[in-house]
Amino acid sequence: xxRRIANPTHQKTGWHSFSAHGFFSGIPLLQGKVASVxxxxxxxxxxxxxxxxxxxAAICVGKAATAWLLADAExxxxxxxxxxxxxxxxxxxxxxxxACDLISETVQQTIIELGRTAAYDLSSxxxxxxxxxxxxxxxxxxxxxxxxxxxxxxxxxxxxxxNFRFALMALKPFPLQYQHAEPEIGxxxxxxxxxxxxxxxxxLSCFYSYEFGCVSASHDSDLLIKNLPGFVGGxxxxxxxxxxxx
Numbered sequence: 164x165x166r167r168i169a170n171p172t173h174q175k176t177g178w179h180s181f182s183a184h185g186f187f188s189g190i191p192l193l194q195g196k197v198a199s200v201x202x203x204x205x206x207x208x209x210x211x212x213x214x215x216x217x218x219x220a221a222i223c224v225g226k227a228a229t230a231w232l233l234a235d236a237e238x239x240x241x242x243x244x245x246x247x248x249x250x251x252x253x254x255x256x257x258x259x260x261x262a263c264d265l266i267s268e269t270v271q272q273t274i275i276e277l278g279r280t281a282a283y284d285l286s287s288x289x290x291x292x293x294x295x296x297x298x299x300x301x302x303x304x305x306x307x308x309x310x311x312x313x314x315x316x317x318x319x320x321x322x323x324x325x326n327f328r329f330a331l332m333a334l335k336p337f338p339l340q341y342q343h344a345e346p347e348i349g350x351x352x353x354x355x356x357x358x359x360x361x362x363x364x365x366x367l368s369c370f371y372s373y374e375f376g377c378v379s380a381s382h383d384s385d386l387l388i389k390n391l392p393g394f395v396g397g398x399x400x401x402x403x404x405x406x407x408x409x
Contacts, residue, residue: 188299191229191245200322205235208318212326216247217254221262223289224252230319232311242311244319245299248327249274251289259285269298273333273386280380282401291407292330292394295320300334313374320391329391331405334377336367336385 193211200208210230217225226248231240247270249263259278263271273296278285288294302311320329368385371377377387380403388403390396396405 188301190231190240191243191299193229193231194227198322200318202314202318206314207233208315208322209233210244210319210322212248212323215252216266217252217257217262219252220254221257221259222252222254222286223259223262224250225262225266226250227266228295228319228323230315232315234306240303241306242302242315243299244297244315246319247296247298248293248323248329249289249296250293250327251286267298269335270296273335276335276380276384276386277333277388280384280386280402282399282404288330288405291405292328292391295327295329295332295391297332297334310374316375328393330394331396332375332377332389332391333380334371334387336364336371336387 193209194213195211197209197211200210202208208230210228212229213227215224215226217223228244228246228248230244232242234241247263247266249259257265259274260271263274274285277294281288285294297316300312300316302315316332320332323329364385368387371387375387375389377389378398380386380388381398388396390405393408394405395408396403398404
């Protein structure tokens with residue numbers, strides 16, 4: 164079946180305008196060796212994975228994964244993905260939290276939340292498989308009704324599965340139109356902004372839960388997780404767990 168994709172239009176949404184290229188933020192550069200995969204229906208996936216961001220100094224290996232989804236007759240990507248892949252490492256100079264803080268506050272906060280809600284220490288998860296942390300997932304304005312976010316994430320995981328044994332995916336819903344847009348605390352716009360933001364976070368969380376089959380890491384967390392093929396997961400009274408499939 165041919166995938167139908169509408170032409171993009173420039174518009175304003177929420178608290179922030181789309182930039183001229185149709186994304187809320189810039190288009191990330193592909194790092195290192197770039198692989199290209201023809202997905203059919205006029206779509207091409209380009210993706211890359213960096214070398215170890217910690218240069219072997221941490222107890223984990225961290226690599227940046229970047230992907231573009233391209234369409235015929237479109238000069239710019241129609242969807243982009245930025246992720247971090249954490250795997251078991253052999254270094255000892257940097258702990259897990261220290262290492263992730265070197266990448267970004269977003270990744271560090273994700274790891275802190277994963278650790279807080281897990282039944283066991285995160286190192287036990289890294290021993291059996293890698294954690295795929297979605298930092299940014301964005302489909303270009305005008306292309307958002309074709310299931311492209313799911314296609315992009317799933318195909319990247321498939322393409323990288325020869326080099327990584329993925330156990331868990333984690334992502335924290337954040338509507339990108341709100342970045343750098345928070346009004347001053349105490350201003351008359353702040354309450355409206357915060358209520359609208361909370362509503363949009365809930366909508367995005369529901370979308371990701373439906374689209375990817377994610378669940379909340381705990382009843383009091385907005386972090387979403389999903390065990391990946393070859394692994395089974397769940398929650399007990401101590402938190403979430405993931406194990407190899409038998």
